[in-house]
Amino acid sequence: MPITTLRHHCYTQLDPESWCATAQINPSISLLLKPSSSSALVLSKTPIPCINSRASDLQTFDFRTFNLRTFDFYTFDFYTLYWQVYHPNSALSTREIAYNARQQQRNGVRLLLQNLLSKIGIIDTLDQSEFPYRLMNSRYYVCFSHSGDKHLNKVAVVVSTRCAVGIDIEVQEVAWRVAQRFYHANELAILAELASSKRDRVCRLLWQLKESFIKIYQYKLAQGLGIDYAALIPALSSITAQDERSSVIINDNKTNYQIAVLPYQQTVVIF
Known part of the structure; x- marks a missing residue:
């Protein structure tokens, strides 16, 4: 997202x-998760889907620098949080x-x-x-x-x-x-x-x-x-x-x- x-x-x-x-x-940033089950952590302001990428393309997201107060939270079990640059052209229609x-x-x-x-x-x-x-x-x-x-x-x-x-x-x-x-x-x-x-x-x-x-x-x-x-x-x-x-x-x-x-x-x- x-x-x-x-x-x-x-x-x-x-x-x-x-x-x-x-x-x-800025070029859009997407939050990606590797959940411990089918559940995940969702930080959302707009209902725009996230695009999956290979794990090799990802970098570790520094949670300490993220302003959590600006987002609505839905918290579930998870163990790894990633970020990526969002490339809408790769999977979405015009x-x-x-x-x-x-x-x-x-x-x-x-x-x-x-x-x-x-x-x-x-x-x-x-x-x-x-x-x-x-x-x-x-x-x-x-x-x-x-x-x-x-x-x-x-x-x-x-x-x-x-x-x-x-x-x-x-x-x-x-x-x-x-x-x-x-x-x-x-x-x-x-x-x-x-x-x-x-x-x-x-x-x-x-x-x-x-x-x-x-x-x-x-x-x-x-x-x-x-x-x-x-x-x-x-x-x-x-x-x-x-x-x-x-x-x-x-x-x-x-x-x-x-x-x-x-x-x-x-x-x-x-x-």
Whole structure:
């Protein structure tokens, strides 16, 4: 059974009332057991099956370094506990692989939220009863994002006390032909004039900006992607490689929101 863990955390305070975080999902870890009978020890958060491996592939799991408090326990007789890297492609169907990836991302964004709240000293619980998500007691606004391919999965979260917020993390490029299907004609006219390398970068940032606003206003996807943000393209175009390790803040006078572009984290936040 895979366990979701995170690495490469990045925490950013956007303003006195807004914070975001990003992280990479670790390759899944599976717990394997050699039970003394048909019974076994089960540590479980999600109902995802474990894949058997040859004993020669396994390494001893150091139980002392494992955080037991985060798991539900069902304890039976056992004598040996192992761990392994989880390889879903080796035994699962395409549908099962996609389901497992979604579960990892779903668990990942919630784990990242817990980490962010701990970082800023907030004890609270997520209320998922309606959109936008909010924290149960403090009523802070919360928004999630995740993105991945077969090699890399990343997650992001933003919280704010002030208003509904949006966030989008992308590990893949947005193809020009895809942008031409969805973007507003005014945007396409400006993008067509850019050098191809800059156009590709701005296409992705514009997509992330649109996705973030979709989450704030609960637009349908095609509707949100078709809204005209041409006025923001010059500011997005001005972001260069020198800005890679810093955040760029853009003021959107039309919506009274601010746009944070975090190139190193492959993330755009509307707050």
